[in-house]
Amino acid sequence: MPHVLPIETPTLGDRGYLVHDGRVAFVVDPQRDIDRVLDLAAAEGVTITHVFETHLHNDYVTGGHALARRTGATYHVGAGDPVAFDRVPVRDGDVVEVGERMRVRARHTPGHTFTHLAYVLIADGADVAVFTGGSLLYGSVGRPDLLGPEHTGTLAHQQYTSVHRLATELPDATAVYPTHGFGSFCAATQSSAVASTIDWERRTNPVLTTPEREFVDELLAGLDAWPAYYAHMAPANAAGPLEPDLSPPQHADAGQLRRRLSAGEWVVDLRNRVAFAAGHVAGTLNFGLDGGFATYLGWLIPWGTPVTLLGETPQQVAEAQRELVRIGIDRPAAHATGTPADWAGGEPVATYPRATFADLAQVRHHRPVAVLDVRRNLEHAGSHIADAVHVPLHELLHRLGEVPGGEVWVHCATGYRASVAASVLAAAGHRVVAVDDDFANAAKAGLHTVPAGA
Template sequence: MDVTVIDTSALGDRSYLVHDGRVALVVDPQRDIDRVIAAAEAAGVRITHVAETHIHNDYVTGGLELARETGAAYLVNAADPVQFEHTPITDGERVDVGELQVRAVSTPGHTETHLSYVVTHDGEQAVFSGGSLLFGSVGRTDLVGPAKTTQLTHAQYASVRRLVGQAQEDAALYPTHGFGSFCSSGPATGADSSTMAEQRAHNHALTDEDEAHFVEQLIANLSAYPTYYAHMGPANLKGPDPVDLTVPEPLDADELTRRLQQGEWVVDLRERVAFADGHLSGAVSFEYGDGASFTTFLGWVLPWNDRITLAGSREQVEQAIRDLSRIGIDSPDAALGSGPAQMAPEVATASYRRVGWEQMLAERPSDEPVLDVRRADEYAASHVDGSVNVPLHELLTRMDEVPTGTVWVHCGSGYRAGVAASLIQRAGGSPVHVDAAFGDAEAAGVPLTA
């Protein structure tokens, strides 16, 4: 048995191509299925089965399109009320994929109908656990709805224990979530691989013998998750449309100017340093980088279904279109160029200051406020003395709570503060971007409250 990991670091998830050298099973494919097809071609195998562990809450699946493209059987829990052709599968059912024996195991918790898959080949086993058993943790249990969180947390506790009992100790574990995804919960280890034996020894869901304590602690540590999650489940139940990853014909300067003047969302993909130094007035900063923060925060912050224009280099725009398609933001428009002068030379430019902690300490007047745009749980753990907390994902709806005049904006790493500074300036405010890691604040002499 060979397992190819297809990593989607922008969302903290993984998909898997599992094969016997001839035919393959794909587990939890992302929407941009060209990566999966390329992996199968590189391995010289034919995809005959595609399996979903659950109806995903954090991304739009590529499972349906991949099954149609390859002619594969599409394995989906028989209890899921999906609106497309598929091969229903139930707990305990076995499917042969060439020489691989694939067995479904009911593991409710992350969702009510969650399945894991135990794959066996020549005495070797691998467990594909989706959002059930993760490396050091488990999938979060509050995405179905607040009224069901306690029930699903109890179910998660029982499910992971059942799962380890149905696999060999040396079985390799391959979860979908847990690599930065907001679908994970608890103390995820950051490990790159694991086995069932390692999880039995170290995973808090398996080492905590007090179920009530586990449930209480997991629920207490659940934090905010992206609002776009609300749109993922319905899209996946309906059956996503094929994705178009082509870069559209770029807008001309006049049309880009009109959109800025109309207050539409023009998203500058350049580095936040370049944006602070000079940008089209009215644009907002979502630095593309490697996409790890870009996708989550753009989808979380900007109003769903509002028209978006991506502004940057062709390569940045092409990559951003791919990343956004994974969360159902399809066919954004594009403005191509290296900066404001190329994109819309007639539009006024704007800028704001970027500083580190030492500069903030030395230069901030005592009457100018500090705005912390981290999540509420991060703020509660430790924050700058006297700072105001408005989480980035709530900023557009709470802009009236942002102090007037000059405001010094920070977050955990500098990324969210850069987005927030651009939004505040767009709304008429005067931000100073504290582009520094919060973990360095104390060493720089910034007074903190724990």
């Protein structure tokens, strides 16, 4: 029986897979930093002979092209995908022999994209697993709206048809291995499941238990914004991205940091939000490595803006680099390690307060303060604080003029996005308080919240 080894990228909510029979291996949907794949193959003592892409990815830069070049593996990409490099085109029904014990059968499963493919692993004559990419996910499907509103309805219906085809063709015991659905914005909804089978999905997944019209309507109603950097991923993947350079960027001293800030470049502090609020270089932005670092940085940054990374240790900077190459930000302009005092070069460090929703409820009894909600639209529609100004985090840079003057208390759902927003507002000259609390505590604190539909 072949071994299926997930290669997880939890910060982007994706999985790739290394599959082997003890001698040879194939890889499905690898991330850009292929050293992880190579290390796993070496640890397993297997040779990678084939690489498969389920689709031109929208949420990360693939490592498939680079991995095939490095290993000499055959690179299988959908025949319908317009790419600028040599590959073996794959079509519906094609069967690829991998070594002597594994066969891979392609299935056209449009819905996430028009050319999307799933791959069925055949071992000992049985369909034992299916690698579903962005089609059938655990308890969900891949979102159908990433190619534009003019295609969304068509793709939503195709997604339904594709998943039903897989569920009809494959045995109950077939293991399901999706690429998306572990926090990725490519998933229509999220699931906490870590494993599944065709039988389980057939019994529990709304796409397989709901009539088509009802399913499509619910799917479309549940879609919210996706990260802006997605617009750059498919073109990068079609061009054939090369292996990234993960060597340390140049070092920046305090003077260079000031010059970069003055030039409008992004200087990003990687520390957690507690440390950042307690002291940071004025004008720097806080995208902590303890949250959705690459997702939110890639979402907010004007594409092409130079980025300098500030971390307490070289390991933090290296981790951030790895995250950034996965979304196509190949080389930071510079980096520095140490403390805010080191980076400020003798200048005073900046601070701002952190607070809870209980603090907010109490302070509003004594003085007027503005409340800024930076959650996404569907979150805000579900429930929000009465009289709060709502500007989703990903729109904040373009809507700074809508932020009230005076003291602004900024909140999200759990605190991470509020810290990002607070750093943006502080850099723009606002007096901010970052609410570092769970939104479920707002009503408990006595704040007037408006429920869904009110």
